Amino acid sequence: MLSVSDSIVIPRTELxxxxxxxxxPGGQNVNKVNSKVTLRWDVDQTEALPPPVKRRFLARYGNxxxxxxxxxxxxxxxxxxxxxxxxxxxxxxxxxxxxxxxxKKRKPIRPSKATNRKRLEQKxxxxxxxxxxxSVRFDD
Numbered sequence: 001m002l003s004v005s006d007s008i009v010i011p012r013t014e015l016x017x018x019x020x021x022x023x024x025p026g027g028q029n030v031n032k033v034n035s036k037v038t039l040r041w042d043v044d045q046t047e048a049l050p051p052p053v054k055r056r057f058l059a060r061y062g063n064x065x066x067x068x069x070x071x072x073x074x075x076x077x078x079x080x081x082x083x084x085x086x087x088x089x090x091x092x093x094x095x096x097x098x099x100x101x102x103x104k105k106r107k108p109i110r111p112s113k114a115t116n117r118k119r120l121e122q123k124x125x126x127x128x129x130x131x132x133x134x135s136v137r138f139d140d
Contacts, residue, residue: 002089005100010048010092016040017085022076029079036076037084039092044069049096056099071095 002010022036043049043057043065058065065071075088111119 002093005097007050008048008053008096008100010041010046010096014041014046014048015092017088019081022079022084033079033081035079035081035084036074037081037088039071039073039075039088041071041073041092042069043071052102053096053100056102057096060099061095 001012002015016039018038018040019034020036020038021031021034043054046054049057061071071092073088073091075084075091077087078084
């Protein structure tokens, strides 16, 4: 099972792992060992995520989820299978942790009168400076 936080634990039965040959360096073993790990997790059917967390997950990572509702993650960073399994599990854990906490509500604020006055004064000064650069026309 994958423990994400105190309240979120994903049972191992919901995670499907498959293995294939990994691209990249591997020496003589590269054509014999299936070290690449592909993790599939059915986000639509999971009961491990609370509903608000599931909504945030689907909203943020919807482009990573297949039509069947599965999140597909792969890892082939390492040359051996156990380290790639740990890596893909950590990737999933980080994705869930990123959306686990609810975002804080933004409190709209208004600028103070002094700030507004200061801004307008700076605008006036800049305008005067630029108008002083204009060429002077002499009319006959």
